Amino acid sequence: IAGITQAPTSQILAAGRRMTLRCTQDMRHNAMYWYRQDLGLGLRLIHYSNTAGTTGKGEVPDGYSVSRANTDDFPLTLASAVPSQTSVYFCASSASFGGGPHNEQFFGPGTRLTVL
Amino acid sequence: DAKTTQPNSMESNEEEPVHLPCNHSTISGTDYIHWYRQLPSQGPEYVIHGLTSNVNNRMASLAIAEDRKSSTLILHRATLRDAAVYYCILRIGNTPLVFGKGTRLSVIA
Numbered sequence: 001i002a003g004i005t006q007a008p009t010s011q012i013l014a015a016g017r018r019m020t021l022r023c024t025q026d027m028r029h030n031a032m033y034w035y036r037q038d039l040g041l042g043l044r045l046i047h048y049s050n051t052a053g054t055t056g057k058g059e060v061p062d063g064y065s066v067s068r069a070n071t072d073d074f075p076l077t078l079a080s081a082v083p084s085q086t087s088v089y090f091c092a093s094s095a096s097f098g099g100g101p102h103n104e105q106f107f108g109p110g111t112r113l114t115v116l
Numbered sequence: 117d118a119k120t121t122q123p124n125s126m127e128s129n130e131e132e133p134v135h136l137p138c139n140h141s142t143i144s145g146t147d148y149i150h151w152y153r154q155l156p157s158q159g160p161e162y163v164i165h166g167l168t169s170n171v172n173n174r175m176a177s178l179a180i181a182e183d184r185k186s187s188t189l190i191l192h193r194a195t196l197r198d199a200a201v202y203y204c205i206l207r208i209g210n211t212p213l214v215f216g217k218g219t220r221l222s223v224i225a
Contacts, residue, residue: 031212033212040217041217042215042216042217042218043215044215045213045214048212058212059214092159092160092213097212103207104162105152105160105162106162107159108159109158110158110159
């Protein structure tokens, strides 16, 4: 069982370039999420999707876009990368959206992105 | 937003119990208390959750105060593999997890 996979594992990117981080889950979860984690800080929510075809903004959405064409995939795109987007990016999924008592979130291994 | 307060760091000896505290004085009646942990260079993973009663699972125990304004995650016998950042999180209504800075647990052999 793969769970959640993310690609690439790491990437160095020149400022101004476009980049898409990939996330795929095989658990048929309805909800998916993107977080970023910066040194010394907790995870911050960028965007989320509560079901295929819908997306929403999290705490830090500026500079990022997402799409949810199907249940399994939730790519995160940086249209024009800036150095402040250097971070570790985690994708997550859960069976359904929100705070249900058994609605555990499963996280991928992360993508380490450096923007120079 | 209801928030949680945790110590920045704690230290434990291997094979000893660890009690990780969390204060959540503004918790509302329907908020669940969730704990996640993040091992080095990995994504967070679920540990345990509860509402009012104490909870046990294979990883840990969760002790919730009677007034629900605080809780304690208990690792019964810490191992080196338990060294991680532990996050105490309130699930509020229809919202995703909101992470604070958590408690960095160091385990000494």
